[in-house]
Amino acid sequence: MGVVVTDAEVTLADVLALRLAIDAPLEDGTELVLRHRTTGVERDVRLGTPGARAREATVAVSLEPLELSAGRWDAYLRGAGGKRSRLRSVDPGFSLDHLDAYALCRRTLAYRSYRTRNGFLALKISDAEPVAEVRSIWFREGRFEVMGLLAYTGLEDDDSRHEAVLRLDRRQTSARLSATATVQGVRFHAAVSLVDVVGADPVAGSGTWEPALEVEGVPTPLKLGSRLDDVDGKRRRLHYPSATVDGVPIRPCYTPDDELRIEVGG
Numbered sequence: 137m138g139v140v141v142t143d144a145e146v147t148l149a150d151v152l153a154l155r156l157a158i159d160a161p162l163e164d165g166t167e168l169v170l171r172h173r174t175t176g177v178e179r180d181v182r183l184g185t186p187g188a189r190a191r192e193a194t195v196a197v198s199l200e201p202l203e204l205s206a207g208r209w210d211a212y213l214r215g216a217g218g219k220r221s222r223l224r225s226v227d228p229g230f231s232l233d234h235l236d237a238y239a240l241c242r243r244t245l246a247y248r249s250y251r252t253r254n255g256f257l258a259l260k261i262s263d264a265e266p267v268a269e270v271r272s273i274w275f276r277e278g279r280f281e282v283m284g285l286l287a288y289t290g291l292e293d294d295d296s297r298h299e300a301v302l303r304l305d306r307r308q309t310s311a312r313l314s315a316t317a318t319v320q321g322v323r324f325h326a327a328v329s330l331v332d333v334v335g336a337d338p339v340a341g342s343g344t345w346e347p348a349l350e351v352e353g354v355p356t357p358l359k360l361g362s363r364l365d366d367v368d369g370k371r372r373r374l375h376y377p378s379a380t381v382d383g384v385p386i387r388p389c390y391t392p393d394d395e396l397r398i399e400v401g402g
Contacts, residue, residue, distance in 0.1 A: 139213055141225035141257050144249040146199065148238060152249060152259070154195040162193060165216035168223075170202070170209040170259065179204060180214065199247050204261055206245065211257040225257040235364045239269065240322065242290035264288045268324060268349040268358040270396055273388050275379040280388070280398065281327040282347070286319070287364060289354050293321045299352040302326035304333065304345040304398065311337040319351055330381045333400060342401030360396040370394050 138159035145153050156162075167180045179202045183195055214220035229250040238246070246264035251257065264287075271284040282302075291298070300317040313336045317326035326349065337343065348357040362370055370390040378387035384401050391397060 139223065141223060141227055144225060144227045144229050144251075144257055145234070146238070146247045146249050146259075148241065150199045150247055152195075152197040152199055152247070154197075154257075156193045156195065158191065158193050163216050167214045168195065168197060169212040169214050169220060170204065171212065172205065173208045173210055173258075175205075175207075177205070179209075199259075204245075204247075204259070206261050206263055209259040209261065210252075211259070223257045224255055225251045226255070227251060229257075232365065236285065239264075239285070239287035239364055240290075240293055241288070242266075243288050246288070262363065266354060266356065266358055267363070268360045269364050270360050270362045273376060273396075275330070275377075275386075278330055278381075279327045280330055280333065280379075280386070281325070282360065282388075282396070283323070283325040284360075284362075286322040286324060286349075286351065286354070286358065289322070289351070289358070291322050291351075291353065293323075296321060300324065300326075301350045302328060303348050303350060303357065304328065304336075305348070306337055306343050306345055308343060309337055313345070317349060317351075319349075324349060324351075330379055330386055333386060333398065334381045334384050343399075345398040345400065347396055347398065361394050362390065362396070363394050368394070 140157045141154055142157050143155035147153055166183045168183055169178055169180045171178045181197050211223040212220045213223050243264040246262045248260045266289040267287050269284045269287045273282050298319040300319040302315045302317045304313040315328040347360045350357050371392055376388045378385045386400050389397050389399055
């Protein structure tokens with residue numbers, strides 16, 4: 137079965153839309169099989185015969201009814217005789233603009249198609265709780281500044297302004313630091329004085345602060361993180377320069393789950 141995915145996208149309605157280059161029409165009874173990479177659980181969808189064109193076919197599969205769990209799912213085609221093979225893909229499956237648009241809707245699960253390192257089609261499914269997606273971080277004029285967009289909150293991407301506060305918490309000591317943030321539509325910008333960060337918990341000294349954004353109209357605080365891209369494992373891959381205040385180093389970093397932290401001292 138000579139089939140290659142030339143275009144793959146999960147639409148805003150959570151439909152997996154595929155364009156296939158084929159050397160013969162798909163036979164009646166052909167199935168798309170999705171297999172969870174960790175558990176081995178499988179879901180299959182009967183495709184039938186998309187059409188009589190011998191060089192190209194299109195497929196649309198609604199993902200929500202399949203009840204797919206979070207994780208990575210590999211895609212296979214299974215013929216009427218039961219033989220199956222992994223579905224090859226030449227589409228890298230990445231568009232930052234599409235991911236931004238996809239994240240504007242309130243969701244519980246986020247679906248994304250991508251091409252594996254070996255050139256096969258796969259799906260990445262993640263829990264989609266509201267989050268403040270980080271796009272830029274920098275130290276300047278004695279401040280820590282961060283900007284990005286609000287994901288999965290359901291807020292409109294318009295010019296409306298929302299009151300917001302950036303909170304920094306240290307779980308070890310229950311210390312808290314607050315600063316006013318700016319939110320316009322779904323875009324946010326926040327800044328906090330590095331002197332205030334160092335001085336907020338002078339007794340404890342070194343430690344880690346957890347930032348969160350509290351936004352008018354959003355019922356829960358938004359964790360700051362970075363997941364709407366193709367860079368996994370940012371704790372290993374992204375290393376920011378540190379700033380020094382009164383001899384104390386401060387630097388931003390990420391957790392293994394790609395959540396933002398601010399490390400002081402150490």
